Amino acid sequence: MTSRRVAVTGIGVISALGPTRAEFWDALKAGRSAIRPMTLVPEGSVRFQNGAEVPDYRESDHFDEKESALLDRFAQFALIAAREAVANSGIAFDEALKENSAIVTGSCVGGKTTEDEGFRGLYELKNMRFPPLSIPKAMANAGASRISLEYGITGPVYTISTACSSANHAIGQAFWMVRNGTAEVAIAGGSEAPFSLGLLKAWEAMRVISPDTCRPFSRDRRGMILGEGAAMLVLEPLDRARARGARIWGEIAGFGMSSDAHHLTQPSAQGAMRAMRAALCDGSVAPDAIGYINAHGTGTPINDPTEVEAIRAIFSENILISSTKSMHGHALGAAGAIEAAATLLALDHGVIPPTANFTEPDPACDLDVIPNAARQAQVEYALSNSFAFGGLNAVLAFRKL
Amino acid sequence: MSQEIAARVAQVIAKTQHIPAESVGIDSTFEQLKIDSLDGINILFAIENEFDVDIPDDAARRIRSVREMVDGIEKLLAAKSEK
Numbered sequence: 032m033t034s035r036r037v038a039v040t041g042i043g044v045i046s047a048l049g050p051t052r053a054e055f056w057d058a059l060k061a062g063r064s065a066i067r068p069m070t071l072v073p074e075g076s077v078r079f080q081n082g083a084e085v086p087d088y089r090e091s092d093h094f095d096e097k098e099s100a101l102l103d104r105f106a107q108f109a110l111i112a113a114r115e116a117v118a119n120s121g122i123a124f125d126e127a128l129k130e131n132s133a134i135v136t137g138s139c140v141g142g143k144t145t146e147d148e149g150f151r152g153l154y155e156l157k158n159m160r161f162p163p164l165s166i167p168k169a170m171a172n173a174g175a176s177r178i179s180l181e182y183g184i185t186g187p188v189y190t191i192s193t194a195c196s197s198a199n200h201a202i203g204q205a206f207w208m209v210r211n212g213t214a215e216v217a218i219a220g221g222s223e224a225p226f227s228l229g230l231l232k233a234w235e236a237m238r239v240i241s242p243d244t245c246r247p248f249s250r251d252r253r254g255m256i257l258g259e260g261a262a263m264l265v266l267e268p269l270d271r272a273r274a275r276g277a278r279i280w281g282e283i284a285g286f287g288m289s290s291d292a293h294h295l296t297q298p299s300a301q302g303a304m305r306a307m308r309a310a311l312c313d314g315s316v317a318p319d320a321i322g323y324i325n326a327h328g329t330g331t332p333i334n335d336p337t338e339v340e341a342i343r344a345i346f347s348e349n350i351l352i353s354s355t356k357s358m359h360g361h362a363l364g365a366a367g368a369i370e371a372a373a374t375l376l377a378l379d380h381g382v383i384p385p386t387a388n389f390t391e392p393d394p395a396c397d398l399d400v401i402p403n404a405a406r407q408a409q410v411e412y413a414l415s416n417s418f419a420f421g422g423l424n425a426v427l428a429f430r431k432l
Numbered sequence: 433m434s435q436e437i438a439a440r441v442a443q444v445i446a447k448t449q450h451i452p453a454e455s456v457g458i459d460s461t462f463e464q465l466k467i468d469s470l471d472g473i474n475i476l477f478a479i480e481n482e483f484d485v486d487i488p489d490d491a492a493r494r495i496r497s498v499r500e501m502v503d504g505i506e507k508l509l510a511a512k513s514e515k
Contacts, residue, residue, distance in 0.1 A: 078486070078488075078489075236473060236477060237473060238473050238476070238489045238492060238493075240489075242488075242489065242490070253489075253490065254489070294468070294470075295470060296469060296470055297468065297469055332493070333469075
């Protein structure tokens with residue numbers, strides 16, 4: 032089988048830190064958290080107050096009325112990030128390339144905003160006629176399908192839903208397709224828009240959302256903060272990228288996944304370790320070569336020490352880790368993509384984004400978590416971890432070029 | 433401690449866990465009853481409905497036994513009746 036090195040030549044991000052990659056990176060390196068009072072649901076309707084919403088989002092800035100009427104918020108984010116990533120790559124899809132390109136997106140909850148509005152109309156307002164575009168708007172593959180239409184891409188296009196690991200699974204599948212020659216170019220990432228009342232009430236009942244902010248690895252951490260947005264990467268063979276003189280953000284070196292087969296919601300250090308080891312093995316990368324890990328780092332009492340335990344079992348004391356969820360929130364099925372973008376930008380710039388909102392060390396999370404201030408560091412290899420409810424783990428390995 | 437509240441808490445836990453009510457003693461710990469984190473949020477949901485109270489997440493995390501649950505509910509009910 033063909034085995035090609037895979038470069039990332041386009042990155043697009045829309046997140047709570049802003050609508051573009053540049054604003055995302057400026058905020059990350061400044062350690063600026065975008066966790067604020069939620070505006071998308073009525074105040075006081077859920078027990079937690081804060082979220083990481085895309086600020087001042089107006090769909091009319093990105094789509095005409097006909098277009099936006101067809102797209103749930105999560106699919107709009109997917110398309111906005113894909114447009115930025117493709118423009119950034121400089122790739123023009125000619126007829127042959129359209130057939131040889133792939134799109135793989137991740138989403139945990141799909142078009143929940145559309146569903147929530149439809150169900151409210153039915154159950155509360157007793158409207159017996161349902162909005163007719165609800166099915167194509169709410170389907171989890173709506174973002175992938177719309178990106179396919181945008182560029183005329185007719186190769187493999189699909190969506191993966193593995194809760195909080197969705198985007199890492201999606202990028203990993205796309206990476207393997209480009210590596211083995213199934214696709215010449217791939218657009219891969221994830222998008223999510225979870226701020227609808229019905230879904231927030233369900234999260235409230237899970238009792239994992241922080242009543243204040245997200246403080247990963249900090250002793251006084253009280254839970255996660257939900258986020259929204261999307262990130263998309265453009266992947267292509269390294270030789271192709273070099274031949275056309277593309278701006279190369281970095282290489283995807285390896286991808287690994289595992290299932291805990293342990294518990295629906297409690298994390299397992301063993302499962303996390305197996306996924307990290309699988310990513311190292313897939314990329315033939317030695318543990319000592321990894322300088323930075325963008326941690327899953329949700330900020331829940333149980334995730335963070337479990338993840339640190341898993342990291343310590345494989346890597347040296349000197350490993351740098353941080354959780355950028357402290358700044359852009361936990362964007363569920365988009366999280367892995369947003370964090371892949373953060374990791375690639377960190378390698379490229381030689382600046383490691385911090386864990387924001389950090390107050391005091393926890394002996395159970397005893398690693399250098401880069402508290403509050405970004406660190407200058409030239410790192411060759413980095414991992415980005417995603418561990419999902421359901422016990423499904425997916426880890427990407429990146430290399431600076 | 434109110435025997436009535438203790439009995440209602442034991443009933444809710446027994447029903448949620450699908451175990452006999454007799455197996456839920458006032459000094460049973462959640463560990464002894466094999467209550468994990470998912471069972472825990474189910475029990476909290478059922479208890480909140482039974483007593484019409486809101487149990488904050490931080491307080492919920494500290495509850496490790498039936499007695500602590502009963503004590504907590506008594507405090508919440510007392511705070512509610514003062515309002």
